[in-house]
Amino acid sequence: MKDKRITLAWTGASGAPYGLRLLECLLAADYHVYLLISSAARVVLATEHGLKLPTGPDAAKAILVEHLQCDASQLSVCGKDDWFSPVASGSAAPKKMVICPCSAGTLASVAHGMSDNLIERAADVVMKERGQLLMVVRETPFSTLHLENMLKLSKMGVTIMPAAPGFYHQPESIDDLVDFMVARMLDHLGIEQGLVPRWGYDQRKK
Numbered sequence: 001m002k003d004k005r006i007t008l009a010w011t012g013a014s015g016a017p018y019g020l021r022l023l024e025c026l027l028a029a030d031y032h033v034y035l036l037i038s039s040a041a042r043v044v045l046a047t048e049h050g051l052k053l054p055t056g057p058d059a060a061k062a063i064l065v066e067h068l069q070c071d072a073s074q075l076s077v078c079g080k081d082d083w084f085s086p087v088a089s090g091s092a093a094p095k096k097m098v099i100c101p102c103s104a105g106t107l108a109s110v111a112h113g114m115s116d117n118l119i120e121r122a123a124d125v126v127m128k129e130r131g132q133l134l135m136v137v138r139e140t141p142f143s144t145l146h147l148e149n150m151l152k153l154s155k156m157g158v159t160i161m162p163a164a165p166g167f168y169h170q171p172e173s174i175d176d177l178v179d180f181m182v183a184r185m186l187d188h189l190g191i192e193q194g195l196v197p198r199w200g201y202d203q204r205k206k
């Protein structure tokens with residue numbers, strides 16, 4: 001039977017709308033989402049989207065359920081030290097995880113196996129269990145250190161997906177740009193999506 005569980009981590013890189021839209025799409029695709037939110041991600045979410053999430057996982061979940069009008073039973077919000085969460089152990093963790101947006105800080109910690117908070121631990125677990133890890137890294141320009149960390153992870157089978165939307169689908173809004181990135185993530189995860197016309201099929205023409 002298909003495991004319809006996934007771990008999603010929001011960290012403190014710019015790009016909160018990507019993370020929110022991805023969450024919305026995963027829930028719509030009937031996934032159970034384990035959501036991990038760093039302290040910096042909460043600051044970015046408030047800055048970029050005006051959505052203020054409290055530190056407590058239960059209170060944060062209540063706000064997200066209200067905001068997205070989703071089924072509460074599909075969402076688990078885990079605290080940063082919630083070591084008893086399923087995502088903290090290879091015996092129970094979902095085999096798929098996305099870090100979106102992914103900061104240079106979390107990129108470095110994951111590349112070096114720090115496992116110092118639940119996001120880093122969950123990523124470490126997915127890698128050791130040979131699951132699928134997608135990191136939607138956002139920084140510009142990239143330093144040599146950032147590039148080395150990405151190369152190291154890529155060689156270990158992690159998909160590095162820079163938050164760099166294309167323009168060939170002729171976006172008309174920021175939502176179109178966000179959907180471009182989220183569509184590529186869903187494609188990589190093997191989750192059906194119809195957010196953006198596919199290359200060579202029904203391209204928008206002006």
Ligand SMILES: Cc1cc2nc3c(=O)[nH]c(=O)nc-3n(C[C@H](O)[C@H](O)[C@H](O)COP(=O)(O)O)c2cc1C
Pocket residue numbers: 010011012013014038039040041043044047102103104105106107138139140
């Ligand atoms: C509004 C805002 C935007 C930020 N944008 C980025 C970014 O695009 N990339 C990045 O690597 N860090 C960015 N930062 C800095 C990170 O949030 C910071 O390094 C933080 O320690 C990352 O912690 P985390 O990985 O635990 O979320 C931003 C911070 C703020 C407040």
